[in-house]
Amino acid sequence: MSSGQSQKPSAEAQAHHYDPSKYERPSVTVDVVMMSIRQSDLQVLLVKRRSWPYEGMWAIPGGFVRIDESLEDAAKRELHEETGVQDVYLEQLYTFGDPGRDPRMRVITVVYYALLDSERLQVRAADDASDVGWFSMYNLPELAFDHAKILAYTLQRIRGKLEYTTIAFNLLPEQFTLRELQRVYEIILHRKLDKRNFRKKILSTGILEDTGAKKMEGTHRPARLYRFNPAAVARQ
Amino acid sequence: MSSGQSQKPSAEAQAHHYDPSKYERPSVTVDVVMMSIRQSDLQVLLVKRRSWPYEGMWAIPGGFVRIDESLEDAAKRELHEETGVQDVYLEQLYTFGDPGRDPRMRVITVVYYALLDSERLQVRAADDASDVGWFSMYNLPELAFDHAKILAYTLQRIRGKLEYTTIAFNLLPEQFTLRELQRVYEIILHRKLDKRNFRKKILSTGILEDTGAKKMEGTHRPARLYRFNPAAVARQ
């Protein structure tokens, strides 16, 4: 049970009168892996540590879960504080809680990841004053705690989800071309995809809606702009 | 970051001298969804609550995470206490932490699930004295807390994993017939599978090894006994 009392017969006596306040409790934090497509690359937002332990190293942003907020609310708050954006795709990744992962005390961290449309981020581009920065998921700096492991696991997860979900759309603005969508897939999967097969597959699912508009850019044929059609996903 | 200190510039002053002991902390428990194939059914081990809240209702077994044990160790301990078995397939499912999910206090629970070979369980069959019982995942009693939601999510997860992993083997003894393996798939997916297609697909993966032995049982042709070959999985 997920409760304050154990129900095992073997431990019944203590369990029944268990007072959790008597026991030392771990701290619970929420860390948020915020990713976006920037400079044709999959990048993650990291913060630089200013004190022991791991002073000067980069870390995934996070903080304590407040006593009256849900885990997801804590993650949303963290996300908003760091990037200023709201209404973002957010998903729980995994909970890491090995004793000793933080030398100061026992910390259990529930990790979420967020996929951000870079266009909505540009507002806070000046944020890069000092100790917050975007890094390529393929070329990370030295990371504090077990954060290298967490980012490796995140990448694995979003690659898996890319195949059978619509998470890629969260990295693009509302309207986008098929080529832009293909680039998102290529960047995350880290390999080239065949243009004809990609378009055939995506369009055959029916999850895209032609907006009728075209993206004029440069001295070449303009591309159609599509829009994600959530209704089509539900229909499947 | 997954640590005791926030690194946001905005909160730097407090963050730098943050003392987590000043704040009210949530409790952290580990709940374990223990499942096994029993009576041609997918069953789950539940414990009956003896006190408020949800008195008399059934719940997923669980307990507090000790300050010096990992989450997985806590889950293993819980599993061993309830079933007496060790070396079991165990995987983290999800972390549930909405405020109010336990009316007594803020409890964040990291849920694991375990798939047990029913043959190894028979030793403790007499355990069903009073407040521990096996229930069909398809016909659950009224459950305490948010445990109905947790079990629904568990079923969804193992169905997904069945397709692209080898978790099914954890529900069978070391040697088993193809018919027995097919029954495991049918019970979890909750639909009939075609015998020829099932055998073709499983055997084509090469993850099974013919033991040479046969299972004689009843008045009919005996079936070949196979063994799971983990080496073949790695090779894939």
Next chain:
DNA sequence: GCAATAGTGTCTCTAAGACACTATTTA
């Protein structure tokens, strides 16, 4: 030889992947 379960092969259909040319725009 009867009852009961084990074990086997073919055909169809769909989806994935390899692969190269035409269309449209601006300068």
Next chain:
DNA sequence: TAAATAGTGTCTTAGAGACACTATTGC
């Protein structure tokens, strides 16, 4: 008309699923 990117179709192959009969055992 040149440069640059958008957009399109066919063939092959692999895997999924529908489908029915023969093989082996104990009694």
